[in-house]
Structure formats: structure tokens, C-alpha cells
Amino acid sequence: MSLYKFAKTVVAILLFPLYRIKVIGKENVPKEGPVIICSNHISNIDPPVVGITSPRDIYFMAKGELFEKPVLGKLLTKIHAFPVRRGMGDRNALRNGLKILRNNETLGLFPEGTRSKTGKVGKGLAGAGFFALRSKAEIVPCAIIGPYKPGKRLTVIYGKPMDIETYRQNKASAKDTSDAIMNEIRKIIDNHYS
Template structure:
């Protein structure tokens, strides 16, 4: 068994009961072909949560500084993470992301680029739009809803794959595509919160 599978199983054993995770729309993630899963970012625990709730193995970007430590670097590579230099256009990271998609694998992205300290959605960076426009990947929006507090319910919602052919054909900018992705995430959050509110009444 790979290190990724071992880590995924261990984290799942701890996180599912600890955060009472409930997953919706897992069937919306295509079983084959290149996929980009784009999620809001409310906690440093978001990558492992998306990782354990997705039926597909995911490659995530991680801060380049983390790879400078020998043990941590090997661990991150073992769980399919790759480095990105924050605050600048990292061509190596962009190239690596495209290579992952060319191999029909799954790339996990947080369009906001950094964790929201308030829980509110932030303005997306162009990165997610770049990968969406430069690949043939299907874009699956993901919403993480709820507090990361022990034994409080955490919801993970996967939406249906986005059709972004219009943006590709119209030569849209990467920022325009990223904005469209964030709008889908926002809609997922609002619709799910509305449903759970009705169920609670």
C-alpha cells in the first residue's frame, strides 16, 4: 500500500468521527480523466479533509518552505504534494500541475490562495483559472461548511462538473475563469446552507 493510501486511511479514521464529517455529491467527481477539485479555504485542515472525502487521489500544492526540511519534504512527496513559491508566478509549479492533468490525474486547488480567517469567501487568484483554461480537465467545485470543532458537524459538498468551454473558446482571462469557479463554490455554500436550515426547522 502506498504512503498516500496509508495516510488517507489514518486521517479518515481520526477525522470522520472527530468532526462528524458528512459528504454530499461525491458521485459528481468523474471516475476517469483529468479533474480539478476547487474548494473554499477555511482551515489548514482543508487539504486532508478534501483528500479523505474524494474517491480519487489528489495532488495538492504546498508551500515551498515545507519541502526544505528533509523529513517533511519526503513525507509531502509521498502523499503527492508538490512545492509552490508563494507570492510569485512559479513556472515550475504551473508546469507540474499541467503534467498531473495531462496524466488524467486529479489536482486539488484552493482558488483564494490562502486561508480565510473569517470564514467568508475571498477574492480568487488567477491560478485556478490558469489550470482550467490550459487543460482539458473537468472542474469540480467543492464547499467545506462548518466549524472545525470536535464533534461539531462538518459538511463537504461536491458540485457537478463545470462546463467552461465557453471561457476557453472566448479566450477569457485566467482571472475571469477563476471568478466563475468561485461563484460556483459560493452557490454551493448558499444552497447547502439553505437546505440544512430548512431541515433543522
């Protein structure tokens, strides 16, 4: 068993009962081919929660400083994380992300770039739109609906893949494409509460 699978199993055993995690729409994640899962960001625990609820193994970006510690850096690489320098256009991170998608793998992104302080869905940065436009990946919007409180229900909803082809053909900007992805995430949350 790979370290990724082992870590996923251990984290699932811990988090599923702790937050009474309910997963909806797992069947919306394509079984093969390149996929980008784009989620809202409400907690530091979001990456492992998306990781354990997704039917596919996911690669996530993690802040570059974490990889400067040799042991932690190696461990993060083995559990499918790769570094990104935040606050600047990190070409290396962009290349790594595109390579993952060219290999028909799954990339997990939090388009807001940082956690929402209010829990409301914020504006998306251009990164998610860049990967959506520059790859042939299917884009799956994902909503994490809290709160992260032990014993309270945490719901993770995977929406249907978005039609990004129109954006690609119309040469839409990365920012506009990210905005469209964030709108889909908002719709999932609104539908959940309606």
C-alpha cells in the same frame, strides 16, 4: 499499500468521527480523466479533509519552504504534494500541475490562495483559472462548510462539474475563470443554507 493510501486511511479514521464529516455529491467527481477540485479555504485542515472525502487520489500544492527540510520534503512528495513558491508566478509549480492533469490525475486547489479569516468565500487568484484554461480537466467546485469544532458537523459538498469550454473558446482571462469557479462554490454554500 502506498504511503498515500495508508495516510488517507489513518487520517480518515481520525477526522471522520472527530468532525462528524458528512459528504454530499461524491458522485459528481468524474471517475476518470483529468479533474481539478476547487474548494473554499477555511482551515489548515482543509487539504486532508478534501483528500479523505474525494473518491479520487489528489495532488496538492504545498508551500515551498516545507520541502526544504529533507525528511518532510520526501514525505510530502510521497503523499502527493508538490512545492509552490507563493507570492510569485512559480513556473515550476504551474508545469507540475499541468503534468499531473496531462497524466489524467486529480489536482486539488484552493483558489483563494490563503485561508479566509472570516469563513466567508473570498476572491480567487488567477491560478485556478490558469489550470482550467490550459488543460482539458473537468472542474469540480467543492464547498467545506464548518465549523471545525470536535463533535460539530463538518459538511463537504462536491458540485457538478462546471462547463469551462465556453471560457476556453472565448479566450477568457484566468482571473475571470477563477471568479466563475468561486461563484460556483458560493452557490453551493448558499444552497446548503437555503
